[in-house]
Amino acid sequence: MEYTIRKAGLEDLNETAGLFNLYRIFYRQESDMEKGKAFLKERFLNGESDIFLAIADGKAVGFVQLYKLFHYTKLQKQWLLSDLFVHPDYRSKGLSIALIDRSKQWCEETGACGLLLETEKTNEIGNTLYPRCGFEYDGTHNYYHWWK
Template sequence: MNYTIKKATLEDLEDTANLFNLYRIFYRQESDLEKGKAFMKERFLNSESDIFLAIIEGKAVGFVQLYKLFHYTKLQKQWLLSDLFVHPDYRGKGVSVALIDRSKQWAEETGACGLMLETEKTNEIGNTLYPRCGFEYDGAHNYYYWWK
């Protein structure tokens, strides 16, 4: 299946928001297209993330969202691959691998030391996909959260 990967802009807000809403539903969140759209619009307007869309026959079918971080030991920029989603109708066609490859290319283009990501232990698809794409599992660290 032919697809293209493009860097999303504010003009792609509708497509991005629709995919983001489906992504949130995948992670057991309530559907809230308008709130998700506002969230994504802020990321675009404030240049707080970089988003790439997978396009098949003119339709956005997947996305990846990257946030800039800084690595304390490498003393370089790195990218957090925060969100990756492919519409269920287009899975198994290499779209997620293409989005990851584009993220790796973006890391190189921006002089970053690499990518990091986190996924749920129960995400069987992701936990199979990421090692296949060259990511190494880091079992040495615990991740903790503080929510207000």
Template sequence: MDFKIKKATLEDLEETAVLFNLYRIFYRQESDVERGKAFLKARLLHNESDIFLAVADGKAVGFVQLYKLFHYTKLEKQWLLSDLFVHPDYRGKGISIALIDRSKQWCEETDACGLMLETEKTNDIGNQLYPRCGFEYDGLHNYYHWWKK
């Protein structure tokens, strides 16, 4: 399969929002394309995230979204690979690996020390994919969340 990876812009917002909605549904969220589109638009307008799209057959079929963080021990910038999704019709064709590779290249281009990510323990595909792509499982840390009410 022939596909390319490109950096998303506001011109790609509609297609990106549709994929983002499918991604959120995968994580058991209610479908809400318009709210997702507004969220992505704000991230792009304020340079708060970088999104790369996989394009095949003339349309966006996958994406990765990265957020800038800073690593406290390395004292350097790093990227949070927050979201990775490939449309079910295009899975198994190397698109996820290409999006991860592009994210690694982005680290080089932006002088970042690396990527970090988290995924649910039940994400069998991701939990097999990430080690194959060079990610190391961090069993030393507990991750906690606090959400305002």
């Protein structure tokens, strides 16, 4: 299968929002195209994230979204690989690996020290994929959340 990976822009909002909605549904969230679209539009307009799309058969079939962070011990920028999704019809074709590889390349291009990600313990696909792509499991930290 032929595909390309390219950086998304505001002109890709509708396609990106469709994939983002499916991604949220995967994580047991209610479908809400309009809110997801507004969320992504704000990220694009404010330069708050970078999104790369996997294009196959003339359409976006996967995406990765990266947010800028800073690493306190390395004293450098790093990227949070926040969202990674490939449409179910296009899985097992190497697109997730290609999107991760493009994210690693983005680190090189932007002078970042690396990528950080978190996934659910129940995400069997991700928990198998990430180590295969060179990510190391960090079993020494606990991650906590505070929501208002």
